Amino acid sequence: xxxxxxxxxxxxxxxxxxxxxxxxxxxxxxxxxxxxxxxxxxxxxxxxxxxxxxxxxxxxxxxxxxxxxxxxxxxxxxxxxxxxxxxxxxxxxxxxxxxxxxxxxxxxxxxxxxxxxxxxxxxxxxxxxxxxxxxxxxxxxxxxxxxxxxxxxxxxxxxxxxxxxxxxxxxxxxxxxxxxxxxxxxxxxxxxxxxxxxxxxxxxxxxxxxxxxxxxxxxxxxxxxxxxxxxxxxxxxxxxxxxxxxxxxxxxxxxxxxxxxxxxxxxxxxxxxxxxxxxxxxxxxxxxxxxxxxxxxxxxxxxxxxxxxxxxxxxxx
Ligand SMILES: Nc1ncnc2c1ncn2[C@@H]1O[C@H](COP(=O)(O)OP(=O)(O)OP(=O)(O)O)[C@@H](O)[C@H]1O
Ligand SMILES: [Mg+2]
Numbered sequence: 001x002x003x004x005x006x007x008x009x010x011x012x013x014x015x016x017x018x019x020x021x022x023x024x025x026x027x028x029x030x031x032x033x034x035x036x037x038x039x040x041x042x043x044x045x046x047x048x049x050x051x052x053x054x055x056x057x058x059x060x061x062x063x064x065x066x067x068x069x070x071x072x073x074x075x076x077x078x079x080x081x082x083x084x085x086x087x088x089x090x091x092x093x094x095x096x097x098x099x100x101x102x103x104x105x106x107x108x109x110x111x112x113x114x115x116x117x118x119x120x121x122x123x124x125x126x127x128x129x130x131x132x133x134x135x136x137x138x139x140x141x142x143x144x145x146x147x148x149x150x151x152x153x154x155x156x157x158x159x160x161x162x163x164x165x166x167x168x169x170x171x172x173x174x175x176x177x178x179x180x181x182x183x184x185x186x187x188x189x190x191x192x193x194x195x196x197x198x199x200x201x202x203x204x205x206x207x208x209x210x211x212x213x214x215x216x217x218x219x220x221x222x223x224x225x226x227x228x229x230x231x232x233x234x235x236x237x238x239x240x241x242x243x244x245x246x247x248x249x250x251x252x253x254x255x256x257x258x259x260x261x262x263x264x265x266x267x268x269x270x271x272x273x274x275x276x277x278x279x280x281x282x283x284x285x286x287x288x289x290x291x292x293x294x295x296x297x298x299x300x301x302x303x304x305x306x307x308x309x310x311x312x313x314x315x316x317x
Contacts, residue, residue, distance in 0.1 A: 008067075009034045009161050009192035010055060015064035017050050017215075024050045026215035027064075032194060032208075037187050039206030039223075040196035043307060046212040048196040049088075052163050055194070056086055069160055082110065085159040089166040091150030095139025099130050099149055102138050103156060110157040120156060128152040128182070144175030151182060155191075162186065164195040168202065180205055200299045209299075211306045219306040223299055230297035230305055232272030235279060237265040239290035248286045249279060256308045268301050270309065 010032035017025040025047040032038045040048050053059035055068055057077025066073040071080045093102055103124060107117040125134055128148050133141070138149060147167065154162060164183075168176045180202065183193055187207075195206070203209050204223050211219040219226055239245035242260055249258045249267055254275070256268045269275035276292045283290040297305075 007034055008032060009036075009069055010194070011065075011067045012051075012055065013065045015051065015054060015066065016062045017047070017054060017059065018062045023215050025054070025061075025212075028212070028215070028217045030055075030210060030217070030220075032192060034192050035187055035190050036207040037183060037193045037195065037205070039203045039209035040194060040212070041198070041203055041209055041303060042196075042212035045214075047215040048212055049165050051212070052086075052165050052194065052196065056084060056163055057081065058086075082157065083160050085154035085157070085162045087150055087154040087162070087164045087167050089169050091147065091153075091167070093138040093146055093150060093153070096137060098135045098137055099141075100125065100134040102149060103153060106153045106156045112157070120158075124152040124156065144171045144178070147171050147175065147179060148182070151179065155186065159191065161192045162194070164193065166196050166198065168197065168199065176202065200303065203299050203303075211303060213307045218309075219302060223302070226302045227297040227299060230268075230272075230301055232294055233269045233275060233305065234295050234297040234301045235267045235269060235276055235292055236295045237267055237279060237283070237290055237292050238263070239265065239283065239288055241288060244286075245283055245288050245290055248282055248288065252278070252282055254278065257304045266295075266301075268297075268304050268308075 008031050010030060012028060012030040015025055015028040015030070016023065028051060042048050050059065054061045055066060055073065057073045057080050060074050068080055069083055073080060094105065097105065100121060103121045104117055107120060112120060125131055128151065130149065138146065141149065147170070168179055183195065187193055197203060206223060208222050210217055237245060237249065242263060242265055246258050246260055246265055249255055249265065254270045256270050259266045267279060276294055280290065280292045
């Protein structure tokens with residue numbers, strides 16, 4: 001039931017959360033368009049979970065305004081609860097209930113009638129590939145299966161918006177891929193998804209991502225746009241002695257990061273101008289033969305650039 005003129009599922013302005021002296025979320029503005037898959041990235045402790053809890057209405061902000069699905073949060077959090085789903089890394093299933101019983105239980109929690117429950121559980125069992133496992137105890141399933149069941153449970157009441165806090169941290173790459181297929185199916189059906197993740201391949205798939213660093217929103221945009229903005233700053237170095245080359249490059253003032261990948265080095269420079277020449281000169285000066293060329297920035301570069309430039313800019317934290 002869209003609110004007139006509201007194409008955004010989430011609008012948060014000036015969001016702050018303090019825990020005693022710690023500012024866990026620091027004046028964050030966030031806009032999430034409807035039916036988008038919005039990725040939420042940031043180092044450990046950067047405030048992702050805290051932000052998600054405030055957006056869900058589970059935690060009261062110290063400052064700021066939140067509107068989710070046209071409701072003012074936390075004031076209208078009760079009304080919101082029925083329209084959103086929330087899934088965390090430690091997804092809670094009843095291990096000694098079967099697959100079907102888990103879903104039936106959640107349907108009861110959301111007040112679905114008996115007929116509605118049967119129809120909805122049948123539908124989810126089918127869609128999430130549990131037809132052969134309806135009577136299997138949840139506790140005996142694999143990590144990937146449990147995660148799929150947790151997702152089925154999180155959408156039992158067909159929420160308009162789904163919050164997923166590191167939902168894939170315990171499963172293998174193939175299960176993660178399947179899981180993301182399901183997320184896109186939901187988005188195609190009009191569900192808005194906010195997903196926190198530490199996986200760059202997952203972030204890459206999002207329509208839009210936000211990066212938090214020490215509670216501050218340091219990047220916000222489409223993954224390709226954010227990567228394009230780093231044009232000229234991402235470099236590959238092929239050196240005969242990569243370890244020594246790494247030591248030389250890591251000491252250069254304009255270098256944000258140097259990572260060895262196989263036999264080559266991936267370097268992120270603070271500036272785009274002449275960066276290849278500067279690295280090449282430094283290596284030659286140290287007596288090291290090397291080839292340096294610019295490469296397309298990836299999301300890991302975006303992540304490092306967003307989170308390191310603040311630190312090197314000298315601590316407003
Ligand atoms: N209830 C609380 N009381 C005190 N401090 C808290 C509380 N909840 C979170 N914090 C602190 O707030 C900061 C942000 O934590 P948060 O869990 O939001 O980070 P995160 O980005 O989700 O990290 P991770 O990637 O490890 O899940 C951390 O320093 C954390 O210790
Ligand atoms: Mg977290």
